[in-house]
Amino acid sequence: MHHVTPTRGRTHLTFIGGGTMACAILDGLAESALTAFGPGQKPEYSFSITARRQERVVQLSARYPGAYVADNNDDEKLWLFAKDDKPAAHIILICTKPQSTFDVCESIRLAHEKAPMPYNLPTVVTMSPGITISKLESWLNPQNHPKRFTVLRTMPNTPVSIRQGATALVASRHATTAEVDRVIALFRVFSPCVETLPEENLLDVAAAVSGSGPAYLFQFYKFLVAAGVQWGLPESLARSLVMQTGVGASMLANNQPEVSLSSMIGNVCVPGGSTEKGIKSLVDVGLQAAVTNAVGTSLEANHGMKGRE
Incomplete structure (x- = not known):
């Protein structure tokens, strides 16, 4: 596990995009x-958010309620809010669809050319596959600009919304240890598993x-619940049994990392x-091939x- 040096001072987070992953x-x-959602708390993180639709x-x-929410990435108040907050660091999290990433990067660059920050440029964190x-x-x-945005690519998953996420991470070679540690510390708040990838x-x-x-x-x-229903279980009862089975089995495996899944x-x-006999039937119908194909199709x-090229 990557050892993280504690961060001193508040970090401001700017979420570009207010969709599912940002809200999670x-x-x-x-x-x-x-x-700072609760009264009297001293926040370690403050944040602002952008969304495209007024509603x-x-x-x-x-x-x-503690956030500044803008309806576009060019809103000067969005960046002034981060500046006036006087954080020790600023992390921009791009939570948009991959096809919007170029335009988002362009707006971030232009915003900081117009109103440069009094400290190092923000760290930019993406959550998009494919974009290197x-x-x-x-x-x-x-080119030839004296300051650089540091980039980290991450891939969290939706259980971050209940602080049970799993996140993969890779950093630019320009990233400092402090910058990487700051992002890892942030993700560990809602993702017990944060894995730094070698490539x-x-x-x-x-x-x-x-x-x-x-x-x-x-x-x-869903398939397991449906099978239970097919053989006579009420749907609500089947769902309850299946969900707790999933939770319990995952916890059991996670608590015994030295034991192989085959064991x-x-x-x-x-x-x-x-x-x-049930496991043999899953093997016989090609479950492993189906899962491998699903991952391969997703990877492609x-x-x-x-x-944009």
Whole structure:
């Protein structure tokens, strides 16, 4: 596990895009004791958010009353808010669709050319598969410019909303230890698992595994519930049993990392018993090939999200 040096002073977070992932992270922060949602709390993080539709601005303002919410990335108040907040550091989290990333980077660059910050440029964190660090740096940093935006690519998943996320991360070679530690510390607030990858190309693989993973598991849970219903269980009862089985099995495996998953399967399967026969039927119908194909298909799609050349 990457050892993180504690950050001193408040960090300001600017969320570009107020959609599902931004709200999942904000909700995870709200669940922690590090934000100013409760009276009398001393916040470690402050934040501002952008959204494209006015009705969404209203919704986000009500949901996160401590934030400044803008309806476009060019709003000068958005960046002045971060500046006037006088944070020790500023992290910009791009939470938009991949095809919007170039325009977002352009607006960030122009905003900071107009109103430069009194400290180092913000760290820019993306959550998009396919778009490389080198491409992001070329969009953010004009040639021969004396200061550079530092870029980190991440891939969290939606359980961050209940502080149970899994996040893969890779940093630009220009990133300092302090900058990387600051981002890791932020993500650990809502993501118990934060894995720093040895190679950037592995981020798209992680996106296809853990980023998409909740949906794969939900699909399996859906099928398991449906099977229970088919054989006579009431749907609400089947769902309750399946959900708790998923939670318990995941906790059991996570609490015993030294035990292989094959051994855990064997611990449930009595030789010749009903569970062993059920597992054999899953193997016989090609479950492993189906899962491998799903991850491969997702990975191929991730590679296609390269944004503007």
